[in-house]
Amino acid sequence: MAGQPEKWTLDGFLSHFIEIENNMRDRSFAFLLGAGASKPSGIPTGAELVEVWLNELHERHEPDRKARPLEKWATADALEIPKFEYSRRATFYPQVFERRFRDDRDAGYAYLEQIMEGAEPSFGYSVLAQILVKTRHSIVITTNFDDLVADALSMFAHKHPLVCGHESLTGFIRPQMRRPLVAKIHRDLLLEPKNDSAGVSELGEGWKEALRKLLEHYVIIAIGYGGNDGSLMGLLEQIEPKGLAGKILWCYREGSGPDQRVLELLTAKKGIMIPIAGFDELMLLLNEKLGFPLQADEIEKQAKVRATVYRGSFEEIQERVKPKPGAAEAKKEESEAVAKLVEGQSGWWGWELKATSESDPEKREQIYRAGLKEFKDSCELMCNFANFLVSVRKKHDEAEELYRRALELAPDSALVMLNLANLLNYVCKKHDEAEEFYRRALGLQPSDARVMGRLMGNLANLLTNVRKKHDEAEQLYRRALGLGPDEAHIMTNFARFLARVRNNHDEAEELYTRALKLAPYDADIMGSFANFLTMFRKNYDEAEKLYRRALELAPESAVNTANFTSFNLARGKILEAKEMAGRAWPLCAKDRGQAAAEVALYRGIISRIEQRDDTPALGRLKTMLVKGFQRQEWSFDDLLAMATDKLSADDNRLYAALAAAILDVDKVAALEEFPRWKTVEPIALDVPWPDGQ
Structure with missing residues (x-):
């Protein structure tokens, strides 16, 4: 042109x-x-720093921030920056710096030193x-x-x-x-x-x-x-x-x-x-x-922490260039370059790279086991194999054994403690021991900022979800994001916290959007964002797109299939909800958590809408409520509103009480006031459902 x-x-x-x-x-x-x-x-760009400094100025100088949010407050007059435009704020970096650190330039230099300190x-x-x-x-x-x-x-x-x-x-x-x-x-x-x-x-x-x-x-x-x-x-x-x-x-x-x-x-x-x-x-x-070779072995001789940073950086690229479902084949050159480098790498890291390059879980497990036969005392390979057993193979007992062996080999490894604590927290529900490991690892002050940030983020999850110590949790979330501004999962957890605990929906949506840009193929982040858009923004069209994309990327996700069932049922899409509930049950029943209780509730409501017997659903739900499970934040409001005109008055009252009991263990006893509930016999979760159910 x-x-x-x-x-x-x-x-x-x-x-x-x-x-x-x-x-x-x-x-x-x-x-x-x-x-x-x-x-x-890990060093923020000028545009990101402008965003931080404008928020700090807004907090300092605007007493009613709800009435005048940042985008309305940040004007040329308010900032005393001629020709300032909020839509072009990144181009005003030097002027915003001057305004933020006016009359105290040394504080500005100290700020820059702090954000660059320790960057690898x-x-x-x-x-x-x-x-x-x-x-x-x-x-x-x-x-x-x-x-x-x-x-x-x-x-x-x-x-x-x-x-x-x-x-x-x-x-x-x-x-x-x-x-x-x-x-x-x-x-x-x-x-x-x-x-x-x-x-x-x-x-x-x-x-x-x-x-x-x-x-x-x-x-x-x-x-x-x-x-x-x-x-x-x-x-x-x-x-x-x-x-x-x-x-x-x-x-x-x-x-x-x-x-x-x-x-x-x-x-x-x-x-x-x-x-x-x-x-x-x-x-x-x-x-x-x-034709430069990978340098991991030589770096490890110089300094272990530097080798860890190098490996982490390369593995992130390796993950980024992997083909993604539904994505255009835009990274072929990078994928081929990674494959050539992986092929020539030896040592325990060579086994790790070969394992992570393999897409078939069975073959990947075989590669890990072969690698551990050759490098029996590699706590790194041991820990990575345990991570794989947790996230992919669901072999939690073997994973815990491997983590503890790795910790014997490296008793001061904050990374091993982090992974073990995550297993104890999220899978084994051993929250006391998990918290002990999180705090022990934090006490080691690991030099890797990402490990430090993930420790803070996961401890924050435990504190808000289990201990209900929301103030300490929020402090940890913010510190974690300061250490790892590109940590999409910490960002997502903090967004969920802000939406459900603090009712700060604007900041939550901003964090969700940033997280999805950082991890555009992460099904968990998509599902969480879809939940937010459904519950707090009522943006059902965008939420549905995210749910469907998430299930394309991870069709075996128990949480997303359960949540999309709820979404469809609340929208009155009974047939699609019924199909999704059938997919969701075997996935959710494995974990026996709240998602399984929710799916049983959905299947019961669908049965009553179709004028069928809901006893198979109620029996399984009764088993769940009697045995108990860890409660999590959720909302059945849209679902119950949809059911109002489709169920009888008695059914509406019963299912509203069941929904309350799923969310609050103290509401379980109130179910005994319903005669029909008292006659329901518990049904084991592994019993096949009747045809048509």
């Missing part, structure tokens, strides 16, 4: 990179990194470090304050770069460097970084000349850079095309193109647009093209 920059495919870019690497020794690349490259490492380079940075050391493409220009590039060079390539974190150091920059260069044009985090309007709008003295010299010799590959600052973008706009070593290669996240200013820059400089899935994914493909 005329007036638009040229666009290449990702494959075309990769081929171009290798062609330059192999055939044009006089041309080198420089990587221009923005905040998007740091996000996989993601898998993508491990590849970048090898490129910087093993090839001539040894320059990084960045607007970021963090130390991820320098840390990655030290951890993964054992090389220390020249970090130019202040304009006073630009005299040391030369086109030909003996070691990798990290040019931090907005300064280092610890050197009063430029984060305000004036600082990011103009390059510091020395940078213009230094960068001009570099760009005469290095072709820019921009990754994760939005071009929102005036300093670097201003320089790029001023430089004539002949002042650049080659065309600017601008990588942007597929699905959201560069903004207008970037498009105009690329058009003027004959630049190239390249859509990518993300920083890690791009580096994964470059890794495969350049």
Whole structure:
């Protein structure tokens, strides 16, 4: 299209990179990194920080936040930011920073230090470090304050770069460097970084000349850079095309193109647009093209915690690129790259990667058992196998034995304690022992922020669901999300808590939406969000879409099949509800939890609507209520309202009382007031249902 920059495919870019690497020794690349490259490492983007700071300002300055929610309050006048628009809030990052930390700039720097403290380079940075050391493409220009590039060079390539974190150091920059260069044009985090309007709008003295010299010799590959600052973008706009070593290669996240200013820059400089899935994914493909091996064994020799972070980052990519039901085949290249790397990996982690690559549960179990025969004392492989036995094979007794053996091998492993506590909490219902393990593990202060966050999140679940200690639970949820802002399941649990305990539906919906973006193929998150939309928003069309998608992804989900049965029955879709109830019962009856009681209730109501005998349903429900189960929050209001005109007055009263008893153990005794209930004989849950039921 005329007036638009040229666009290449990702494959075309990769081929171009290798062609330059192999055939044009006089041309080198420089990587221009923005905040998007740091996000996989757990550092919030500028847009995310703007959201946090606006919420804090709203809390400080608006006494009636319910009457004036953030989107109405955050105006140019209220914030004292000229031309501020809430819809474009991310582009006002420096102005919002100035407003939030007005008259206390040190507090702002301390805030930035805190969110970057302990951030570990993601898998993508491990590849970048090898490129910087093993090839001539040894320059990084960045607007970021963090130390991820320098840390990655030290951890993964054992090389220390020249970090130019202040304009006073630009005299040391030369086109030909003996070691990798990290040019931090907005300064280092610890050197009063430029984060305000004036600082990011103009390059510091020395940078213009230094960068001009570099760009005469290095072709820019921009990754994760939005071009929102005036300093670097201003320089790029001023430089004539002949002042650049080659065309600017601008990588942007597929699905959201560069903004207008970037498009105009690329058009003027004959630049190239390249859509990518993300920083890690791009580096994964470059890794495969350049033939770099996985480094887990060597990293483990250096530091166990670093190896754990590296493995976790790669396994997340491995999971992300797996084919998903109903999804377009958009990650074939990444999948093939992962498969090649997995094939060449040895050691206990090699067995782990081979197991997680196998989709057949039987074969996957065989791989784990073979791996444990070779690595009998690998607590990591033992713990991962136990996780598989819990989540897939439902062999809970063997899993518990494996967790306890792993804990004997590594008595100070917070991760093993976390997994064992989760089994005790969610499956075995041994809440006292589970809480003891959660708190013991937290006391170890694990250095892995994700493990720490998951410990807090799961303890919060126990405290709110079992102990009813909601205040402590909320504190833990918020701390957990601070440590792991991309933890979709913690986000989902907190959203459920906010909706059902705090009645904070707006924040809950925001968290659900974020969680689903982070984990778009997670059936549990979809089902939970559908429940929320049904109960609190009455958005039945969107809820139904989510239920159906969730059951496509996980057709054996007991909870989602039970909840979709309730949804259809409440909407008056009797035939579909009956079909779903038939699917749901064998799944729910295995666990003998509240979901089984709910499905028995639904089948009883369906029977009465169809003018059939409901004794088979009531008998099973009586067994459940007599033996007991752990209660959870739920609502039968829509269901009972639907039944009002379809059941007799006596049936309406009985089923309303049964619904109350399912949710509250203290209401079970009141059922004895119903003569028909007193005549019902308990029926074992494994007894086949009569035909037609």
